[in-house]
Amino acid sequence: MIEFRDVSVVYANGARALNHINLAIGKGEFVFLVGPTGTGKSTLLKLVYREVLPTEGTVCVGGQDITRLPGQRVPFLRRRIGVVFQDFRLLPQKTVYENVAYALHVIGTPYREIRKRVGAAVEMVGLGRKMDAFPGQLSGGEQQRASIARAIVNNPPILLADEPTGNLDPEMSQGIAQLLNDIHIRGTTVVVASHDAAVVNALRKRVVVLQHGEIIRDATGGGYGPDEPEIP
Amino acid sequence: MSLRYLDFLLQETFTGIRRNLFMSMAAVTTIAASLLLLGAVRLLTANLNILAASLGSRFEMQVFLRTDVGREERDSLGRQVSGLPGVSGCRLVPKEEALPDLCRRLDGTVDLDDLGGVNPLPDSFIVRVSDLKEMSAVAARIGRLSGVDEVKDTHQAAETWAAVTRAIQMGGTAAAALLVIAAAVIVSNTIRLTVYARRLEIGIMQLVGATSGSIRLPFLLEGMFHGFTGAVVALAALVAGYGYLHDGARHLVPLMELLPPTGSVFRAQLGALLAVGPALGLAGSYFSVRRYLHV
Ligand SMILES: Nc1ncnc2c1ncn2[C@@H]1O[C@H](COP(=O)(O)OP(=O)(O)OP(=O)(O)O)[C@@H](O)[C@H]1O
Ligand SMILES: [Mg+2]
Numbered sequence: 329m330i331e332f333r334d335v336s337v338v339y340a341n342g343a344r345a346l347n348h349i350n351l352a353i354g355k356g357e358f359v360f361l362v363g364p365t366g367t368g369k370s371t372l373l374k375l376v377y378r379e380v381l382p383t384e385g386t387v388c389v390g391g392q393d394i395t396r397l398p399g400q401r402v403p404f405l406r407r408r409i410g411v412v413f414q415d416f417r418l419l420p421q422k423t424v425y426e427n428v429a430y431a432l433h434v435i436g437t438p439y440r441e442i443r444k445r446v447g448a449a450v451e452m453v454g455l456g457r458k459m460d461a462f463p464g465q466l467s468g469g470e471q472q473r474a475s476i477a478r479a480i481v482n483n484p485p486i487l488l489a490d491e492p493t494g495n496l497d498p499e500m501s502q503g504i505a506q507l508l509n510d511i512h513i514r515g516t517t518v519v520v521a522s523h524d525a526a527v528v529n530a531l532r533k534r535v536v537v538l539q540h541g542e543i544i545r546d547a548t549g550g551g552y553g554p555d556e557p558e559i560p
Numbered sequence: 561m562s563l564r565y566l567d568f569l570l571q572e573t574f575t576g577i578r579r580n581l582f583m584s585m586a587a588v589t590t591i592a593a594s595l596l597l598l599g600a601v602r603l604l605t606a607n608l609n610i611l612a613a614s615l616g617s618r619f620e621m622q623v624f625l626r627t628d629v630g631r632e633e634r635d636s637l638g639r640q641v642s643g644l645p646g647v648s649g650c651r652l653v654p655k656e657e658a659l660p661d662l663c664r665r666l667d668g669t670v671d672l673d674d675l676g677g678v679n680p681l682p683d684s685f686i687v688r689v690s691d692l693k694e695m696s697a698v699a700a701r702i703g704r705l706s707g708v709d710e711v712k713d714t715h716q717a718a719e720t721w722a723a724v725t726r727a728i729q730m731g732g733t734a735a736a737a738l739l740v741i742a743a744a745v746i747v748s749n750t751i752r753l754t755v756y757a758r759r760l761e762i763g764i765m766q767l768v769g770a771t772s773g774s775i776r777l778p779f780l781l782e783g784m785f786h787g788f789t790g791a792v793v794a795l796a797a798l799v800a801g802y803g804y805l806h807d808g809a810r811h812l813v814p815l816m817e818l819l820p821p822t823g824s825v826f827r828a829q830l831g832a833l834l835a836v837g838p839a840l841g842l843a844g845s846y847f848s849v850r851r852y853l854h855v
Contacts (some may be wrong), residue, residue, distance in 0.1 A: 406766075407768070417764060430761075434765045436565045
């Protein structure tokens with residue numbers, strides 16, 4: 329589903345974020361990207377939705393080399409990828425319903441279709457009762473649920489999450505982890521960048537550990553944290 | 561693009577305008593001011609040209625006869641004038657023709673009945689000379705003929721008038737052009753602020769796969785809306801203001817020929833302003849969208 333072949337990213341200021349990365353993520357897989365801060369987790373995700381182009385190597389998504397994708401095709405790549413961030417990025421003047429619907433409106437989805445899909449997505453994340461609330465009236469966990477609903481409302485085959493629990497307390501974080509797993513179970517390929525050991529350890533998924541822009545460990549059913557061995 | 565999508569885009573556009581109400585109003589006001597000046601210059605020039613035409617051609621003078629001159633004397637005077645050296649043409653304008661002609665040019669703004677059925681105009685000749693240098697000599701000679709009341713040697717005035725008209729037209733157009741540029745800059749600034757105020761929306765649109773065209777469109781529509789509103793305001797001010805000035809001028813000089821404040825005159829203005837306004841807004845917003853909206 330997602331494949332990195334010998335990918336390096338060097339930013340304009342000379343910072344080498346990723347160094348010869350080779351990584352394949354299969355269809356329907358759930359993968360955690362972990363590692364200390366500044367090791368290239370966000371950069372790896374940005375390569376997938378083409379926010380960043382590799383300096384070297386190729387990135388394939390759904391069998392398509394997206395490094396060669398012309399600029400005007402990028403929006404159509406992004407319609408097949410949902411993205412969730414630490415800071416939610418909800419529009420404060422819009423309700424939960426409107427925030428989720430927004431993602432469909434701006435790609436020209438017909439109203440009837442929007443009503444159906446937004447309802448389903450909001451139910452899926454457990455915010456059915458808070459449909460008309462504004463982000464400011466929600467807890468952090470609920471806001472993250474709304475942002476996940478927006479990411480999956482177009483039924484993308486891929487969901488990327490960059491530190492989705494970074495702003496949440498541990499209890500809410502577990503809820504979000506469960507939700508991401510529910511979405512994975514429906515068949516979505518999920519990639520989560522996180523250094524939240526509790527979340528990673530709770531799900532026991534494939535864990536890819538990055539350090540200084542390189543993959544130093546890739547273990548299925550693994551954990552993360554001080555009590556885990558560095559090399560399995 | 562479906563109609564419903566357009567509806568959504570319009571909603572987004574108006575949200576942008578509402579968020580930036582103060583700047584939007586500044587943009588609309590400048591556009592209105594520049595278009596008002598543009599329209600005013602056009603109307604003024606048109607009126608000056610009409611007045612110039614009524615002053616006569618540079619090669620012609622008007623010879624007014626005394627009102628007590630009879631038909632036969634008139635005709636013999638005409639023959640006399642035609643025979644003078646330097647005169648290349650002499651055309652009679654009988655008072656019976658002069659009055660309806662004047663009324664037609666005034667376009668019904670003067671009621672003939674107000675004159676009590678009396679024709680206040682004299683008979684006159686339009687005398688043409690072949691050489692401008694002989695104008696004054698010919699005028700003097702005609703003036704000495706008996707039965708002639710007044711010779712209006714207008715070529716000097718006509719030339720001055722034409723020069724003044726040109727100066728006003730050029731000066732006014734230059735001032736209007738400067739204002740138009742200022743208006744475009746202000747629209748562009750407004751759109752830049754809107755882009756800034758909506759950067760979160762823009763980021764989300766890019767993330768969920770909105771095309772760059774549909775991300776840009778609301779901003780371009782916003783600029784065009786400013787231009788359109790400015791044009792409507794300018795047009796309303798022009799219609800009201802011109803009607804008022806026209807009536808005032810007519811009150812001061814009752815028989816002065818002016819463009820009447822009627823539909824046909826404003827229709828020409830309407831077309832021009834409604835085209836220039838939105839184009840201006842579009843140009844200003846396009847500049848900012850290209851410059852500040854990186855999609
Ligand atoms: N836009 C950018 N321009 C220049 N350097 C950048 C840019 N984005 C990231 N970097 C650098 O690239 C490296 C990797 O950054 P990245 O954000 O991918 O790390 P990360 O693993 O997501 O870190 P964190 O856990 O703090 O989110 C860092 O050294 C960072 O300073
Ligand atoms: Mg990061």
